[in-house]
Every structure is written in structure tokens, then in C-alpha cells.
Amino acid sequence: MVSIRLVAALLAAATALPALAEEVVVYSARNEQLIKPLFDAYTRETGVAVKFITDKEGPLMARLKAEGKNTPADVLLTVDAGNLWQASDEGLLRPIKSSVLNTNVPKHLRDPDGEWFGLSVRARTIVYNTSKVKPADLSTYENLANPKWKGRLCLRTSKKVYNQSLVAMMMTEYGEGKTEDMVEAWVNNLATSPFPDDTKAMEAVAAGQCDVTLVNTYYFGRLMEKQPTLPLAIFWPNQNLKNKAAGVHVNVSGAGVTLHAKNPAGAQRLIEWLSSEKAQNLFADVNLEYPVNPKVAPDKTVAAWGSFKQNLINVKEAGSLQTKAVKLMDRAGYK
Amino acid sequence: MSDSFADSSKTPSAGVFVFPRWVRPSGWTVFALLMAGLVLVPVVVTFSSFAQVEGDILAHLTEFVLPELIGNTVWLIAGVGLGVSVLGVSLAWLVAMCEFPGRRLFDWALLLPLALPAYVTAFVAIGLLDFTGPLQTWLREGWGITGLPEIRSRGGVILVMSLALYPYVYLIAKNAFATQGAIALEAAQSLGLSRTCGFFRVALPMARPWIAAGMMLALMETLADFGTMAIFNYDTFTTAIYKAWYSLFSLAAAAQLASILILFVLVAVVFEQRSRSQMRYGAVGRSAVTRRLRLSPALAMLACGYAFSVLAVAFLIPVFQLAMWMHEAALADLDSRYWDFVWHSLLLAGMGALGVVTAALLLAYAGRQRGGTLMTWTQRIATLGYAFPGAVLAVGLFIPVAALDNWLIDTGHIWFGFSGTEILKGTLLVMLLAYLVRFLAVGFGPIDSGLHRITRNIDEAAKNLGTSTSGLLTRVHLPMLRTSLLTAATLVFVDIMKEMPITLMTRPFGWDTLAVRVFEMTSEGEWERAALPSLAIVVAGIIPIILMSWRGARSHG
């Protein structure tokens, strides 16, 4: 039995065996524990098998490129718009026309050309220490550059795409120069060197090493689930601005159909299903994210954090500016 | 009485035609060149990136990123080099040469940190020692003590890497001291040097080539490391490579930086091997029966305490923390699929170790059969893969495999009406090849030095007794190399168990392993849930380490 499986794998039986039923192949940068429940549900509902492999976006795209027209992948799924924009820029995705997706996914959360579609919203917001900061002291991302936050700010590393897209969003409004000044001021306000992840940054805020930080809301949700007594709360920034930087910065976890998909119709059906009402709850709730589909309400825990205005610039814009944002942060000394 | 030579032919045709030395054809050379060629595939793919101009990105990196991170990298290499040497050599000396309580236990237990991925040690260290960790919180809240040194710092990353990687030096230095330490020390004492003096002036210099060999492995792994550096947010050359690729979307710029790294490592390897070539002189045919130094009770307790502290910090505490996390969070993840992950990990690590050890043995053997400059360089190149950042190596190997696959598919389609998307790339073969390229250095080191310890006279004695070349291998060399082979296999096995980027990129559908599971959890920051697969990796790694030490202790080689 063991040796049969081994030989099968060694001899590439996967390709030689005819598919018994319809199958969609997904390259996913969204991790297994966050995506497998959905694929399982899809298979239960439709009988279509979903084969997938997880990795980081970089290797997945390099893989797609190297495989060219013989790629087995039908769908590319990532956890940020920057990588989707990059995949589309390198011609790895194909545009699809789908009224279902156009209805289910708000305009600013999908590619204008239909090459990719956001499937869950990840909001990056301010988290503060409730015993040291009054909500009235907080207003915007930009305000964190104010010298009054000197020694009170904690940040996650600039290597994480969420910070890169946040800075890119700022650039759409303020341009490179002003944004760079702002990032430099953030760096000057840091209480300690940047953290490897959002959770560590929040723990530092809770422990009093600093007072405020920027995190994706689901990390806040996860941490509070484990330690409900931590003196932490969410603040929704940029709610009263009227410019392009108005609203909480959001990024998407999204998907597109690959250019050389073997089953493009099946791929499209899978993405459409993922944007549907019944899938959206599962998609977002499994990780305490926000659904993209406006008809679907977020999870109870998530809803309890209150509603907020999203930034409405198309996530593609932030994506396209991402390399520039990275360079800007390097110049500003944001590690 | 039968005559074992009776069947030997007396006709000249049974002999060997003697070519002039320089044209003597050799399967060994061909094999060694093939191995080097395999490693050259990703190197060439990586270097070919220079065909694409990425002036903008490189100019940016050169101006704002490289100056600092080159400094960082140099500090890291110097610090980790010193750290692994001090820890590895001191522990090896104590265990090989001195008698103290628990010595037999420490002998193998001090190797255990090998089974623990460095990024796990890093995360646990930060979790415990950072501002928010229990130690500082307790000091701050209970005693008002603040201002402890920052763990997320250069010193911290050096400390963690040293703790994670010292076993390479320890393992090799221990064997060196065990075979020649006593002779060296007695010679030194007979010349009127104190024991301490004898250690520094005789035993240490004698073991220098071995220490350098172990240090080289540790430093190559340090250079290629991404996970630990990411947790410390410590920028090195390798993190810049990933930045160019993942954040600036330029695989070409990443590959160009990787090429520079590889060239740097090649230079270092040449220097290291110059020093290692002295090993031939140092090799002793007969090992003296070691008489361990009896330490005074106070010193013995000190030695025991020291060994225990290192083991505790490098292994016991992280494992204990993992166990706590697993208990808290991760048991929910334990479902029937876990047996698949465990099985896949064991199978891949086992096959990989077998493949690497076989190739390393043949490569080392080729060097023994056919010396010379060509062979030396071939061996150097063939063992460069260990310094490659894993993902760069993976993609460097995947691109040509995919190209070959496309050609095969097209050809198959035209001639046989083949329809499919994968021939080679969906197989374990690609993974195993990638492991081979990456870990050949790890397997080659112990086997090559083991082979050097077998004198030529041993070969000739066997030949005189009528043994063929294959008989020489199976009846003499393999049994004599048993310890070296076991060491090599264990190191490679444990390394593959921990390996992430290659496994992620080249695994066929459904071939998730424990390391893949660790990746899925840690990349979402879910360290508690990563504890289960991490612990499984540790447990799976401990078994061969114990086996290795147990067999090693019994062997007569």
C-alpha cells in the first residue's frame, strides 16, 4: 500500500490518471487552515474536487511563470492586493466577466479589468492601551507622526505587506515626499524596534512598552479571545477625513483565474461561489476577517468592534504603488 | 587446503592496461562532475538573472539597504562563528576528555538542539526574554527592575543562532578530541605545559581543521537563514534577497544578490578547505585509549552545570514551551491527517538522507580515487548548495525542471497525444533532487573526513588479499565508515525534517509535511498551533540522534 503510493508519486501518476470528476486546482498563499474548510464545503456542495497547494506568493508566482502554458493551476489565491496586482501585471491572470462577482464584490475591492476579485477584507487599524490613551487623543494614521507620540508607538516590520499597502495608500493622497516625512516621523516615535508580527506589537502595547500600534483586526480578535483582560481596544482612524486617505485602510484576500487555466469555467465558478453569501461568512469568519459581500454581516465578535468607513480607493492602486512604498520605507529607515 | 588465489588468471589479459596518468578514464570523475553539474543548475539559473537589468532596484538596495545589512551580516557571521566555536569546542572538550556527573548523558543530549528548528528557538527566546515576556514582566512588576539588555538585537540573534547551531562544531570536535586529544595533551604535559596550556597550545590547534569544518556548516546555514532573521527582524544579505523578491517583486534582483552571496561563500569554502587539507596530516591511524581527566568535585559540578545550562537554554526550555503551547492550543488540530504529515516527513527525510548519503559517499570516494585540482573544485562546487537561501535554490531548480517538463509535454502531445500538465514536476523526484543539492555539504563533510581517516595502506592490504574494488567498498570502507555514514544520515535527516522552502515549492499535491504545517501556522503568527508539528519534528529528529550516538559509542572505528 505504502509502496504503491510511493511509486505513484514518483511516477507522476497524478498527471497520467484521468480525472474522474471535475477538478479545480488552486495555488494558494492563504494558508491551509483558513482555506481548506471552504474547499471542503464547495466539494460537498458541488461534487467538484479542489486540489490545492500552499506557499508564499513569490514562489507561487515564480512557479506559475516557469510552468507557463502547462501549469496545472486554475486559480491563484493571495492574501493581499499587491501580489494580485503583480500577478496581473506579469500576465499570469486572465480577465473574467462575471455579473455574480461584480455584484458580490464592491468595486474598490476588485480589479477594474476583472483579473482578480477580493474575497475578504482585512482592515488595518489602530490598537491602543486603554489605561494610557484616551480615544479622543487618536484620530488618523497621519497623526501618529505627531511628536506627542514620541516613544509611545510600536510597529510591525515594514517587510509585511500590510504596512506596505498602508503606506502605498497614503502615497495616493499625499505623494511620495509627504508620505516619506510621515513614515520618518513614525520611526522617530517608535518605542522599540519593529516587531516580527502584529500580536507581538499588541502585547508590547498591553505590557506598557508603548501605547499605540497598527494591526490587522483579526490579530486583535485572536489575541483578545485568548486573553480577554488585556487593556487593549480598537480605534477606527481617518473616519472624518475628506481626502483620498479617508477611511480605514483595507486590503483584500483575493483570487483570480490563471491565464493558462485548464478549467477556467470551473475556476470562475469556484471564485463566484466563494463570493456568495453562504461562503462569505465561512471565508471571513474562519479568520475573523470582514466579508467583501456587502449583503453578508461579519462575525459577532467582529461586529462588536463597531462599524467603520473603509478607504474607498481601489486596492489595485495601493498594490501598484507597493514597490515604491517599500523603497520609501527603506529610505525613511523603517526596518 | 584450498587456495583462495587459485582462480586468478595467469594471462596478461587479466591485468590492467595502464594509461598515462592524465588520460586515465574514470567513472569517478564523471560522477563527481555530474554531481557538481546538478548543483550548478540552480547556480547557473541564478547567475543567468544578470541577463535582466534590474538597475533601479539594485541601485535602491545598494544605497539604502546593503550598507547596513552587509555590516549586519559580517557581525552575524563573526558572532555566530565565535559562539558556535566557544560552545561547541568547550562542550566537546568536556565530554571527550573529562569525567563529570552526567557525561554519558550529555554526550548525546548536547546534539539534541539539532532537532529543533532555529526559528522555534528564536521565537521562544523572544517570547520569554522580551519586554512582554515573563522574565522581564516579573522583574519589572515585582522588583521594579528595568533596563535589561534587549533580546531583539544583534546580540540576541547571535546568541540564538549559536545555541541552535553549536552541535555541528560539537559533533565534529568531539570526535577529533576523542581520537587525538589524549595524545596531544600527554605530549603537551610531557613538555611541561599545564593542562590548560596544553589545551590551548596543542589540542585546540590540532583540532582546528575539524572545528573549521563544523563552523563552516553552521555559518552556511546562518547565511542562508531567513526564518530566524525574520523573527528578530534582523536584516542580513539573505533577508535583502527575499525583500527584492517578495516585496519589490524582482526575482531577477533577488537572484543577482544570491549570486553574490554564492561567490562569497565559494571564496570562504576555498579558505576553509585550505585549512582542512591539513587534516590528512593530523589523521592518526591508531587511536589511543582515552583516559579521561578526573575533575575535582567542584570543577566536575561546574562542568555538569555548564553543560546542563546550554542544553536547557538551547533545547529543554524551548521544548517545554512548545509542550505548553501544544497543551493549550494545538491538540484540537490533531486529526487523522497528522499521520500523513508525519509519514510524509519521515519518508521524505529518510529517502532524502539515503540519497544524499549515497551521493556524498560516491563524491568523497571519487576524491579518494582521483585527486587533483579538477576534483577539488568539483567537490567544492557540488557542496555549495547549503549556502543557498532555500527558496532561491528551489526556484533555481524548479525553473529548468518546468522547462524540461514543458518540452516533454509538448513532445508527448505531438507524438503520443499526451495531455496533462506535469511529468517530472509533480513527482517526489524533483524534491529529492532539490534536497540533494541543498544538503550534499551536510552529508559530504562527515563522510569525507571519515574516509580521510582510512589510510591508503588499508586499501592496499585489502587488495593484496584479493579484494576487488567493490569488495573494498562493501567489506572494508563501509564498515569502517559506519559512524561517519550514520552521522551524515542523521544530520541530513534532521535538516530535511526542518526544511521549508524547498518542500513548499516542490511538493506534489497532497504531500504536506510537518514542516509545511509549521509554515502554515507560523506565517499566520499562530505559534501555539505550530507547537504540535514542531514538537513532532523534534521527536522524529531525536530518534536518529540517539541511534547515532548509541551506535557511534559502540563502534570500534
Next chain:
Amino acid sequence: MAELVLDSVSQSYGKRQIITDLSFTLPEGAIGCLLGPSGCGKTTALRCISGFEPIQSGSIHIDGDLVSRPGWMLSAEKRRVGMVFQDYALFPHLTVAANVGFGLRDTARADRDARVAELLALVGLAAHANQYPHQLSGGQQQRVALARALAPRPRLILMDEPFSNLDVELRERLSLEVRDILKREATTALIVTHDQHEAFALADWVGVMHEGRIQQWDAPYTLYHEPVNRFVADFVGQGALLTGEVINDHQVEIELGVLNGHIPVECDASGCDECVRNCHVDVLLRPDDIVHDDDSLLLAEVENKAFRGAEFLYTLKLPSGQRALSLVPSHHNHAIGERIGIKLAVDHVIAFRRD
């Protein structure tokens, strides 16, 4: 057991000539020895015979079979030549018995066990059969190596500096033992050494090698008493050269008197006649050629002395200032500086022409 014949064998590494025109015949059952200082090419000669080095000219025959000629050699494992290495090269992973039985792989188990037991008994290590090499002393390891080489009944045994790793006392005892063992096995053997005591104790035939050539191939006695040139005279045994003048073809005059006997001066192509009269030569005097005699009128001053148990070796200063050696029974204990009476007791006159 077989005859070994080397005929004009030469071997070189690149441009460096290692052995040149090496010829000798070792009769069946005899023990031969190549004696020479280090770097003289004796080990290379051994490796050519064992089949590890190719030769560039000449030929090597064992038992009438050609085993090496330029461009071709019978591979080592097919030569039926056993070898005992300087460092013994015992297999550390095998017991003593398994080491000895190593070359008997194709032999039936019962025969193999019997042969191993026989050899272990022969070398006196029957009690150590199940020990590992590292548990044995140097001398024991040496005997295991010999037993291992003898086990497959090779046509020829080669030994490379077999006793150099042992202390002096053991060396002498063991060399006699080894000779005894080889003779009992009736093995033809060739031994390489730089130690003439070893060579003389072991060998029936000794070849003195120098700079890649055999200077003389003879029985030890002949080698000692009739060296063919100064190198052999100097390398083999002790002695002193005294200036002398040839009186005629049977007389030579040295400081200590006239020596009678055949004067084998080195002859060139034109013959020896040229040098019958007034020809300057150096005469070799062995320590036993000068005898102490209290009654002798010839006196020499004791310049140095070395106690050897049964006898003293005196270094004597002759009236002319030339030095000579004399072996004297040890009850004749003279102080340094004392003048003692000596007389000549020369059997063979050995004289070398001065140029």
C-alpha cells in the same frame, strides 16, 4: 612459493626517476631484503612488485609469470602477493580472527577456520582471536598483519619496514620470530628496511639500494665482508677507511703494516694492471679486523669507547691521526686517552681506489 625476478625495472614520477634498472632474482623459499636509506626507492620497488605502481621499463616475473611490463600490469588483487604494511593496516572493525581470515573469502568455512587457527597458533596469538586490533600491543598487531598476509598462501610476501613501529628490543626478538614463521611456511619473502640488523637477522639475500639502484645483491656475509663499493661498505656495518698504497696485486701497505691477499681494486675498462704499483687506495677495516693485543708494538690511543655488554667498540686514533674502530672483549676495559696495543686480523682485503 615462487621465484621473484626483476629485470631492469625502472619507475619514475614525472621527471623524477625513482628506481633505475633494478635487477635481482630472489629464489623460491628465500627471504630477500632491500636495504637502504630513506628515499632510495626501496618502497617504490616493493609497490611495483605488489602491483600498486606501474613500471616504465623492464619486467617483473613471479613464479615465471609476467606480472608487470611497461604499459601493463596484473592488478594487485590477482597477483597472489601478500603484503605487511609499516602501520600494519589492520581492519579496525574486524576481530583478529576476521582480519586473518579476510583474504580467505572464497574458501570453505571449515577450511578457513582451520587456516586461521593454524596461523594464529603459528604467530602465538590463538588466545587473542576474538579481540579487536586496538586491544593488542604493537608487536601483536605486527604478527596479526603477518598472519593475515600469509593466510591465503601467497606466492610472495612483501613487508614494508615491518618493525619500524616497535621498540628495539622487540624488534630483534620479532625479526627472528618472523624469519622462523616465514621459513616454516616456506614462503618467499621480500622485506624493505633501512635497518641492517633487521636485514641481517632476517634475510638470505640482501640488496643494498642507493639512489634508485641496487648497489649490490648478495648474501649478508658477502655484503659485509666484500662490499663492492664505498656506499655499501659505509652503509653496511661499521668500519674505517685507511689510506694505503698498492704494492702489487696481492699486497697493500697501510699505516698498520702490509696486508696480504688479493687486492680487488676497482677496475676500469683498461683493466687493473695500471694500478699494480704505487696506486693510492682506501682500505676498509671492520672493527673485527683490528684485534687488541697487549703484546703488540703497534700502539693507538683510545679516543672514544662504547660499551656493548660483551664487548667494547673502541674508536682509536692512530699515530698518523687517522681513525679506526676495534671491537674488544669487555674485560679489556681501557680509559679514554690510554694507548693500547693492536694488531691486524684481516681475512679479506677490501680496497677502493682513490681518485
